[in-house]
Amino acid sequence: MKHLTILVPEGDNNLSSIVGAYKIFTRANEYRKKAGGRELFTIELAGISPEVDFFGGLFSAKPHKHFLAVTHTDLIIIPSVNHNYHKAVSGNQQLIDWVEQQYKNGAAVASICTGAFLLAASGLLDGKSCSTHWAAADTFRNMFPKVKLEPDKLITDEQGIYTNGGAYSFLNLMIYLVEKYYDRQTAIFCAKVFQIEIDRQSQSAFIIFTGQKQHDDDMVKEAQAYIESKADEKISVEELSARFAVGRRNFDRRFVRATGNTPVEYSQRVKMELAKKAFETTRKTVNEVMYEVGYADVKAFREVFRKITGMSPLAYREKYNKSAVC
Numbered sequence: 528m529k530h531l532t533i534l535v536p537e538g539d540n541n542l543s544s545i546v547g548a549y550k551i552f553t554r555a556n557e558y559r560k561k562a563g564g565r566e567l568f569t570i571e572l573a574g575i576s577p578e579v580d581f582f583g584g585l586f587s588a589k590p591h592k593h594f595l596a597v598t599h600t601d602l603i604i605i606p607s608v609n610h611n612y613h614k615a616v617s618g619n620q621q622l623i624d625w626v627e628q629q630y631k632n633g634a635a636v637a638s639i640c641t642g643a644f645l646l647a648a649s650g651l652l653d654g655k656s657c658s659t660h661w662a663a664a665d666t667f668r669n670m671f672p673k674v675k676l677e678p679d680k681l682i683t684d685e686q687g688i689y690t691n692g693g694a695y696s697f698l699n700l701m702i703y704l705v706e707k708y709y710d711r712q713t714a715i716f717c718a719k720v721f722q723i724e725i726d727r728q729s730q731s732a733f734i735i736f737t738g739q740k741q742h743d744d745d746m747v748k749e750a751q752a753y754i755e756s757k758a759d760e761k762i763s764v765e766e767l768s769a770r771f772a773v774g775r776r777n778f779d780r781r782f783v784r785a786t787g788n789t790p791v792e793y794s795q796r797v798k799m800e801l802a803k804k805a806f807e808t809t810r811k812t813v814n815e816v817m818y819e820v821g822y823a824d825v826k827a828f829r830e831v832f833r834k835i836t837g838m839s840p841l842a843y844r845e846k847y848n849k850s851a852v853c
Contacts, residue, residue: 528569529601529708532634534626535574535590536608536645537618542581544606544639544697545572545588551701551717555709558716567709573597575621594625600634602708607640607697612666615641616648623649630687637689637704639697646690647671656683660693661734665741668787676787679731679837692730698723731837732846736800738793739786746771747785750778754794758801759821764790798822799835806844813840 533548549570556566574590581587603626608615616623627649630636638646643659644667646652653673664678677683682700683690691700702723706714718725738751750767767790768778782790798820805816814825822828832840 528565529567530597530599531568531570531602531604532594532597532600532629533570533572533604534594534606534622535572535576535579535588536606536615536622537575537579538609538611538615539581539583540579540609540615541607541640542586542588543695544642547695547698548604548606548639548701551698551705551721554720555705555713555717558713559709568602571597575619594622597629599632600629602704603629603634603636605636605638605642605645607642607660607694608644610641610663612641612644612663612670616644619645620648627651635687635689637691637700639691639700640693643667643690644670646688647674651688652690655685655688656680657690658683658692658730659690661730662693664787665739668739669741678734679729681728681730693733696727696730696733699725699727729837731835732843734836736796738797739788742785744781744785746773747782750782750790751786751793754790755797757821758794758797759819761821762794795831796835799832802828802832802840803836803843803847806840807847809848810850813844816840 531552533545535545552568552570556568560566571592572588572590573592573594575594578587578589623645626636626646630651636646636651640660641663643657647657652671656675656677658677658680659667661678664676668676678692681692681696682703689700689704691697698721702714702718702725705717715725738755740748740751750771754762764779765775768775771778779789786793788796802816802820805811805819817825817828829840836843
């Protein structure tokens with residue numbers, strides 16, 4: 528029988544991702560047993576402390592055992608952590624070292640939402656793709672520049688390491704892992720029982736773009752502010768670089784290093800965020816919104832909108848603005 532370890536890190540972290548992972552895998556085991564098979568996983572919670580409080584002591588979790596008592600495991604699930612990421616990493620360094628060693632011994636590792644901070648601190652994500660909550664993306668990039676962060680992705684799967692996007696999207700990762708370790712039918716059963724949309728691949732539609740400002744390049748910050756102030760206009764990169772008296776290549780390089788986006792990508796994200804707000808809150812047509820954010824070609828606008836949100840403008844409006852489709 529395989530062994531599944533769900534970690535209970537130190538700190539007032541996210542209880543729901545621990546409970547959710549435990550419930551879904553427990554139900555998958557039950558389904559397999561009722562179908563005449565054997566339970567696939569022994570499921571255990573492991574942590575540093577015998578009891579960890581959540582929400583100011585309102586709830587608590589009591590791990591089955593200390594993590595060092597787990598000498599071999601096949602799959603490790605790291606839950607999401609609180610928003611003090613440096614504290615979460617420093618307070619769980621023993622767990623992080625243990626995860627690294629278990630992976631080297633053959634275990635697969637899955638991080639939920641901001642649990643990616645603990646996983647990345649192990650060094651196991653260096654050079655690999657990773658997702659996390661979109662709201663934590665800037666902080667993550669600053670702390671772990673060697674990781675290929677892809678916050679648009681709902682799930683990443685690379686060399687036995689799995690990560691996922693934000694908040695309750697971890698349920699999609701759990702279904703993904705159930706299919707990976709059990710089978711498609713068990714995954715479908717769990718998706719139906721827990722009413723989780725199966726096969727969802729992106730969290731793009733949920734991202735609220737606020738600009739990547741957690742950097743120290745003042746010139747890039749000025750350029751970002753200028754792009755945001757001219758969201759209804761088409762600005763060329765040549766115009767931007769000339770405005771700040773920096774060569775085009777050097778401007779591009781500094782902008783990407785600071786924000787993770789090219790100037791063109793950044794401008795597109797700014798414009799599409801404004802378009803999303805318009806579709807959410809007004810009855811404006813696609814053409815009206817398109818012109819407001821500086822586009823004249825409806826095909827180009829739709830292509831960029833879909834690239835960033837994963838949805839067409841009309842589908843987005845129908846999903847988030849009921850009054851606009853009445």
